[in-house]
């Protein structure tokens with residue numbers, strides 16, 4: 674990723690880049706889906722650049738209509754740079770750093786960051802795994818101590834997170850359990866998100882036992898007995914998902930100190946995305962950023978409900 678590239682410096686070059694990414698076969702009307710010769714480019718002194726008109730529904734549009742960038746006053750080259758910065762490091766970047774790097778207000782940077790995270794939220798509902806796949810499942814806690822003195826005696830507000838990683842494809846998906854965490858809720862989550870023909874690998878938590886019977890196989894390590902890799906089968910471990918938790922926690926500690934509880938699932942989605950499209954899975958920074966930009970479409974009005982099973 675070269676931030677001196679014209680697409681990061683010039684709004685028109687940025688627009689052309691986004692158009693090529695979203696419309697590989699030419700402009701498509703976001704209102705009715707028409708394309709090809711049904712769409713004409715509007716040109717003229719009084720016309721903004723990048724405006725097209727659809728001959729079928731007669732509505733004008735630009736490439737940002739129907740994306741998280743719609744209606745933004747921020748120039749598109751700054752949007753591209755923000756997408757690149759958020760996707761350019763393992764742990765992400767803070768809104769404060771975006772604000773300084775892009776020369777925009779903190780409020781604008783925070784807003785952009787939120788929208789970019791929305792673009793990075795997976796819409797792939799298909800379960801992980803399948804025949805011959807190993808799926809690691811593990812839980813961790815994330816939360817912060819109340820910093821206000823009056824709240825110091827309050828119970829630490831910790832959120833339980835469960836992450837799943839498909840070792841074969843490298844895909845990661847996570848959830849925040851805001852409510853009850855037991856065999857029943859974890860079963861419901863596993864059955865929805867993991868293909869039954871996968872081999873499930875977990876720790877010794879009892880809640881995995883019953884759902885584990887439904888998969889091709891279920892193996893576990895005994896973390897309470899300091900067993901991190903099974904002595905009988907070296908492929909039985911949850912080190913991959915624990916590595917993911919490590920990246921997540923280091924990132925959250927260093928960068929996202931002020932994450933509100935109700936936003937945690939959005940931050941997790943961002944880490945899931947970067948992990949799924951990481952370099953070890955064959956994506957360089959530019960390709961990862963392009964995937965995030967493609968995800969910007971169709972997210973305009975879909976502010977998802979918190980990904981919790983029992984709120």
Ligand SMILES: [Zn+2]
Pocket residue numbers: 702703704705706707727728729730731732
């Ligand atoms: Zn149309």
